[in-house]
Amino acid sequence: MNQGLQRFLARIFVSLTLTVISLNAYASCNAVSPTGTPLNQPYTLKIGLQRLTLECDISAPVILSFTRDHITYSQLYTQDLISVEALTGSRKAFFIPQGRHTFYLDLSAQVPTPFAPSVQSVAQYQRFSTVHTLTLSGFVGFCLALTLYVGMLGNSVRNMGFYSYSFYILSAAIFFTLQEGLFNIGFEDLSVLNSVHLHLFFVGVTVFAAVRFLDQLLDLKVLLRQWQRNLLLYLSYIALGLAFLQLPFGFNAAVLVNMGFSVVTLLIMAIVLAAAIYAVVRKVHCSRLVLAGLSIVVLAMLARFTLDNISPFLQRYGLIIGITIEAFIFAIATAKKVKKLDEDRLTAYRKASMDTLCSVMNRSGWEGFAKELVDTHKREGGYLTVLFVDVDNFKRINDKYGHNAGDTVLQVIAKIVTNRCREQDAVGRIGGDEFVILSHCFSEGQSQRLAERIIKGLEGRDVKTANCLVPVSASVGVFITSEPSVKLDTLIQQADANMYKAKERRRRKK
The missing domain is CATH 2.60.120 (Jelly Rolls)
Known part of the structure; x- marks a missing residue:
């Protein structure tokens, strides 16, 4: 032993x-x-x-x-x-x-x-190479994932400002990949990858894209005065112009451009930081996240000059890690911004397409929704069910009981119809006392049951208003078809014609 x-x-x-x-x-x-x-x-x-x-x-x-x-x-x-x-x-x-x-x-x-x-x-070099390659590969992979994610978000709202985020992160990833030599693993003899011109070009693109993205994210058009925003945008255009301008010139020009980049970038960072702080004070949506991301990058830049003797790893990769964290924070901010834009757009759409009295769609909103259901019917088949509802003697109700009572009657009719329809059915008020329902059903029996529910619900009843009970009835025209190429106008005309027939039958019974 x-x-x-x-x-x-x-x-x-x-x-x-x-x-x-x-x-x-x-x-x-x-x-x-x-x-x-x-x-x-x-x-x-x-x-x-x-x-x-x-x-x-x-x-x-x-x-x-x-x-x-x-x-x-x-x-x-x-x-x-x-x-x-x-x-x-x-x-x-x-x-x-x-x-x-x-x-x-x-x-x-x-x-x-x-x-x-x-x-x-040899062991130290192998360890260093492994850490270096894994760190850079992880950074690039993460940036590509965020680029695709935010690019899809931008596409969902069709806003070029959010595409700028993708260009910003992608160009930053390319710059650091070039600077750290990751491309040289696969392209050993391609000297252009180490060119100062190529590096400066991606610096300019990164700065420009970052400004365009933050301009959209922080709503600088609303937040800042016009000259303040224009100054920031002009500086970003200068950075982009310098990036292109130095490409055909010699190395001395590249050195001058690098000096210009340094000045322009410092000015841009100062303005953006000030704008972010002001946005936080004004409680602009996502401004706290933006300020946090920018602060991390500034600290990472300072770390390159202060951590050499404390942590060589952070001194070398601190800025890359900072950019990664900033990119992730900005992606979260972008997702929140897109969600807010979607909510605002939906709210605006509802205001524009809803009948405020009856809480159903107005004519414009109903026609848009109905066209989607007709297109669905063309693709998937089934049955389209149209019901045209007209309140009987509505003018007499207004004249006898007053317009407030008439409004109450319309609200009750709308509620009865809505409660008997599904969420995916199009219910709208297209005239003073006229309602129309379009439903896409998968069987004729389903269509008939829907029509029966609504007709039964609208049979003669008394509506309680503020001052009295108002006897109310409505005539319903029903049209059911499985024709795949039927047009929306044809559906409405057929249901309208059937409604008048139903109204005539009610009169004869009386």
């Missing part, structure tokens, strides 16, 4: 020793030309092609890696000028064997770029 324990402890000691050696293997790996600094210290690359001479004395194999951002060409050579094959990954990476070596690293930068290569053990 003691020998087994000793062997176990010995293995742990050897493993720890190798790990420590591996972790410190890059301590003597320096760039001796053009500057004599350790590789883990940032070095600013100049524009164009340049060569770094690396002197390494390492005790275990390591991986030399660096970001491809704004670097269009990179290749490592041995002292004999034999090229070292790069490893596949989001970062440019080369395997360095143990021992003393001299390497030449050729780099071509589009703009002056901070260059801070990382020298890690």
Whole structure:
């Protein structure tokens, strides 16, 4: 047992020793030309092609890696000028064997770029690559899901403002994917993916789409004064214009555009934050969610400058995580906004299509609903049942008992009809004392039972008004058809004709 324990402890000691050696293997790996600094210290690359001479004395194999951002060409050579094959990954990476070596690293930068290569053990590099790829892949997948979700919401209300959210999140996802080199896993030799022009283009699109989306979400047209809103929109157009303008020009122009982007973006963020705070004060719908999302992104930006020595992971991925949380919050806000728009639209539709006296549809609303039922009948078959209801001697009721009593009679008739119909039936008042019902039934028997219920409910009865009892009766014309190509006008005409026949029969009986 003691020998087994000793062997176990010995293995742990050897493993720890190798790990420590591996972790410190890059301590003597320096760039001796053009500057004599350790590789883990940032070095600013100049524009164009340049060569770094690396002197390494390492005790275990390591991986030399660096970001491809704004670097269009990179290749490592041995002292004999034999090229070292790069490893596949989001970062440019080369395997360095143990021992003393001299390497030449050729780099071509589009703009002056901070260059801070990382020298890690194989295990460290694999762990870093896995975390990096999973983090970026999760971010991109989440953004795509939100893009589709909010895009469908925007389509449901046919509002271009909500499409802007999809463009905003999609362009942000593409920008971070380009910046972090995720596309390079599949397109190793496509140098345009690391182009400063392409990165700046998606920055401009992201800023523009974000402003357009927030303009719609916060109702800035109503919230702000015209010049304030116009200033914000003009700044977003400037950002988009700069994004397109820098594409055909050289790298110096791209640097100037980048400076312009920084100024414009700061102004836009300041205005948007101020507008969000003002919206919260004015209790604008979803404004608290918008302010929360913007605040998270601002904190994430600050984290890039403050968390380097506290949490390297958050310092590197904090902004991506912040954008992800903001995107999720904005998606919730969008869903709430769309729901409110739907409710407002439904309320407006009801006001425009409802008869306020009888709480049934007016002629316009009824015709719209009835056309939908006719279309359903054409697709699914069955029977259409039309009932035309006319209150007998309604003018005499108004003259004898007063218009208030007449209104009460109409309300009672509407309630009787509505209570005997289904929710999917179209019930409307299309004239002073005329009501019409259209129902799509799946059998003739179902149609006949509906007609019988309504006719029986409208048989002579006394309606209690404020001052008296009013004797009321109504004539009902019924028309039932299974003809698939029947038109709505034909249905109404047939039911109307049958109503007059029913009224004539009632007169003869008297």
